[in-house]
Amino acid sequence: MTRQLRNDKELADRAERVGRGLVAAAQTLIGSGPRYTDKDRVTHVLAGWWVYCLRTGEAAFNLIKDGFVVQARPLLRLLIEHELTMAFVDQCGEEGLKAVICYGARQNKALLGKMKNAGWEGLDELEEEYAANDPAEVCGREHTNPRHGTLLGSVGNFENLTTAMDEQHRYVLYRDLSSYDHARLRTASAYAVQDESSNINIDWDNRESGYPEAIQTAVAVIVATHIISCRLVGDPLRVDIEQALTTLDLPTKDVAPRLRSR
Template sequence: MAYKFSDSPATLKRAELFAVKLMQEADDLIKTGSADVRWEYKKAFPIMFGWWRLINRSTAAFWDLTGRGYTIEAAPLMRNIVDHTLAMVWLADVGDDGLPALELSAHYSQDKLAKLAKELGWSIPPGADQVSPPVPDTDPDYKKYTALSGEFANFSNRVNAFAMRDMYVVYQYLSRYSHASLHTAAKYAQLQDNGP
């Protein structure tokens, strides 16, 4: 059976039914305490599972908020869902080569944070700003992993890698409500000029 989706209340209702079922299946899986994983996916599984679970729980939180009448307050959750969904697509596409790239990306982020904290006089654990990268520059695949790390680290790079530039518009729109801006203020108050 195939469904044709359109921007309508019927499609929303159908999508919600599927989503509720998927969410219930996710919760049921968690209750089992384990999952069988094909051998070739064992390395990527913990990351994919973690992102998938975060997406599921963020979706539940999003539904809870919107069901209680919240709107832009839930936008950061939707942005996070979009980001992590594309991260899963990216990792599925690049396969195990994405794992060292993710480690490099996490290393660069942690290294940058430790150096900034130290620069600002924060007390950091000894050597926290001197950790060696998880992939040395002598590794024959170092350039490939750093390129993939750069592709992953920036949402714009990920959408370009999949020729899905329109998703960047969605991400940018949601970002307006994820950071302090005129958009977040304008939802709650408008200036009315009633004269002097």
């Protein structure tokens, strides 16, 4: 969609305005009861991810505005992952969703075993939740299906997902943001700098601009909203989406990433 990372205050202000505007339009629509063209499981999950993206985008905008840019970056990373996974499942349908569910079920089963081995107590609710999504039942005989294996490989590794969606440039940004999601030197140097005399100077506020983050947050919110609006009767958010794209000088066609042609 856009590879804009420069510190452009004017564009960032526009991005925050249209991003928050889409969130508000979505809230109004949800309040009036959106009508879906199909009520299948795929639409159900996409709708949930859409609201997750809206709420996460709203949280990121708030953090950026209040000067917590470093704290907003992990949220942007989550936004990018959800938005791209939405596009993947939207186009792959039930097969793509089943791959997501199967991968999650396998991960959860392995995690539960490790928690038991580590001596964690009070796991009853977690065991009940995971038992409802047992990999043997969720995946069935899909392990014999080569296409399922390919889809599973895409959702289980974000680099593979960006390749499948022909969005490799998003992986670079995703990896860059991961250095704020883990204990790395970047999170330390954001708040503490050692000068030539070895004095440690603390920068409590760390007032970075947050302009690139605001722009990318808005883009993720726009794409997620585009995907779900296409599944609503009458495409009710189309005008809002196109206005948002035009405001950011972005094309109004081919809004969401597409599966790479083989």
